[in-house]
Amino acid sequence: MSYLVLARKWRPNCFADVVGQEHVLKALINGLDQDRLHHAFLFSGTRGVGKTTLARIFAKSLNCEQGVSSTPCGKCQSCLEVDAGRFVDLIEVDAASRTKVDDTRELLDNVQYAPSRGRYKVYLIDEVHMLSTSSFNALLKTLEEPPPHVKFLFATTDPQKLPVTILSRCLQFNLRRLDISQISGHLCHILQTDNIAYEEDAILAIAKAADGSMRDALSLLDQAISHGAGHVSYADITGMLGTVSQQQLDDLVTALIEHNTADILAQSSRFAEQGRDFVALLDDLMLLLQRIATVQMVPELLLTETDSPLLTHFAQQLSPDMTQLFYQIALHGKRDLPYAADPRSGFEMTLLRMLSFQLAPVDVTAIDAPLAAASPSKPDNVTSTTSSAKKAPTTSAPEPVSAPIVNPTKTTDTVQTDSPKPIEPPQELGSTLTHDNWLDTINGLKLTALARQLADNSAFVQFEQGKITLSISPELAHLASPKPIERLTAVLSKHLNQDVKLQFQENAAGESATLATERAEQAVIDQEQAKQAIANDPAVEALKNAFDARVIDNTIKPVK
Ligand SMILES: [Zn+2]
Structure with a gap:
């Protein structure tokens, strides 16, 4: 039994089977069905998006023995020959290999003759921008007065290189990359x-x-x-x-956030053992950082299926400044990778550089008493960084700065504290759901990004006879779509060790507690405490005095 590669076996045979490119399909289908077809089409777009496929279906539509239509029969001799790639009136030319004017002449000399089998001759000229100037001139003459039985389909990855005279005689379509x-x-x-x-x-x-x-x-x-x-x-x-899994990438970012150097080096060693591509790894890391930065700027952004399930969590753990800095370091690291002694050492240096900008964990015993007293419930030794302090961490050598700015963005906490939510779920939670344990329960569940959004914004109403009723505010009701509901149902069923059903009802915003509202309220409290801590911080006071600096309130960010 011979094996047919998927790309050939699944090449679409009719317009209905083509994936994407709806705008092009619509124009071609309407033209065919109303018999009002332009004589020259230009398809621009990258490789593998369906240019040749469209041309073949188009040739079939024009030459089907049942008549011209957008739905060729697929059974007549003409249709079968096009499908088999041996229809004489479909002339496929790769301009990249036939750039000379003689080649084009030979091709165009035959244009005037009637088609041998079908109604139309269809010329598909791929990579048309590769033709020479004289070839374009020869082609232009034909395009100015095309014989009625000829259709031209030009395909190019680089439409900018085509002469305007050719462009203006074509109906142009940009074939999109498929999402x-x-x-x-x-x-x-x-x-x-x-x-x-x-x-x-x-x-x-x-x-x-x-x-x-x-x-x-x-x-x-x-x-x-x-x-x-x-x-x-x-x-x-x-x-x-040679890529890493989402889980591996998440582990890497987690280690960065936790400033866990040993773990980062261990992970790097595993990547090397598994033969991972370090360039691709930095690419993936940058893509994740870009998503983190986006969520930080646009918190209401809808997450996609390809997003890390920890994306929102990372966006909360990492400060926006640090996210930008990590991205920049990753970008430079990738650029410099070819110059590193080997890819692995270049990769590790990139990550170590990130860590060197991330403030190291501080021992709680080193905290000054006045500061600790200032925020008893949150022993986060709030450390301030300034743009100049990053380069010169001491205040002993003041630079001649006219208006220095204290920009306290980072506080660290490895310190035992009761405020942050645990990342890992508690292993044993009650086998039932109540108002009291709802928030802790969903906080501990491992959920995909969309299901997480749904759970975080849902309030508990009741749990009776296997049916969990939740409420969600009308403006967030779109989160309760079938797929996330299905995921959440599955995870809750597993957690509760019984098959449950979810039912949603609309609720006025803020009527009942959701994880999202609770976090928002906690954020306000944290912010206030951070401001207090900065106000009482002797180091900040020293900077203010030494540099005549002032604190910009809206740059203060509490650290989880
Ligand atoms: Zn047919």
Whole structure:
């Protein structure tokens, strides 16, 4: 039995099967059905987004023996020949290999002759921007007075390089890169049809790596199927792509936040053992930091399926300044990686540099008594940093700065404290849900990003006979969509050790406690305490005196 690669087996045979590119499809379908077709189309777009596929379906639509329409029969001789790639009136040319004017002449000399089998001759010229100037001139003559039986489809990855005279005679379409959900949706459909087991995370990882190209996604999937002997698993994919898993990336950021140097070096050693690509690793780290920064700026941002489940948590743990700094260090680290002695040492230096900017944990016994007394419930020794203090941490050598700014952004706490919520869930929670344990329970659950948003914004109403009733404010009701509800139901059922159902009702905002409102209230309290601590901090006082500095209130941030 011969094996047909997925990209060929699943090449769409009709417009209805094409994934994405709706704007182009609509124009082509309308033109075909109303028999009002332009004679030249220009498709721009990167590789693997469907240019050749569209051209083939288009050629079939024009030449189907049943008549011109957007739904060719797929059964007649013409349709079958196009599908098999041997229809004489579909002329495919790769301009990258035929750039000479003689080649173009030879091609265009035949344009005037009627099609041999079908109604129309369809010319598909790929990478058309590669043609020489004289080739373009030859082509332009034909485009100015095209014979009625000819249609041109030009494809290019670089439309800027085309002469304006050609551009102005074409109907232009920009084929878009496919997004992750379009690619993953198609891959899942294929795997389900072919009865191949897969893990959803694995498909998302492939869709991400394909970078907008369905063809690349399908060949990665081909590899993955043979790699995993018929089963597509996340571990296999990350191994195959040399990428790290979301969990590994989350562990790395957690270690950075916790200033855990030993753990970072241990993780780096594991990455090296597993043959991970350190450039890709820095890319993934930057993407995660970019998402963290985005959530910090736009807290109401809706999280996606590809987001880390800990994204919101990271956004709260890391200060925005530090997020920006880490991103910058990662970017420079990636740039300098080729100059490092080896990729691993370059990667480790990048992470160590991040740590050197992150304030180290401070021993609680070193805290001055007045400061500790100032905030008895929160022994967070609030440390202030200034932009100049970062470079010169002592105040003994004042620089001639006219208006220095005290910008206390960072406080540290490894210190025993009762205020932060534990990251890890308590292992044993009650086997029932009540008003009293609702917040602790959901805080301890491991949830995907969307389910987490839903849980955090839901208030407990009652739990009776396996049915949990929750309330959510009307403006957040969109969070209660089927998928997150399904996830939350599954996790709660597991936690409560029984099959439960979730029911949502609308509620006035703030009527009952939700984790989100509780956090917001706690944030106000924390902020006030941090302000107090800064106001009473002798180090800040010294800086004020030495530099004639002032504290900018809205830059004070409490540390969790
Ligand atoms: Zn047909």
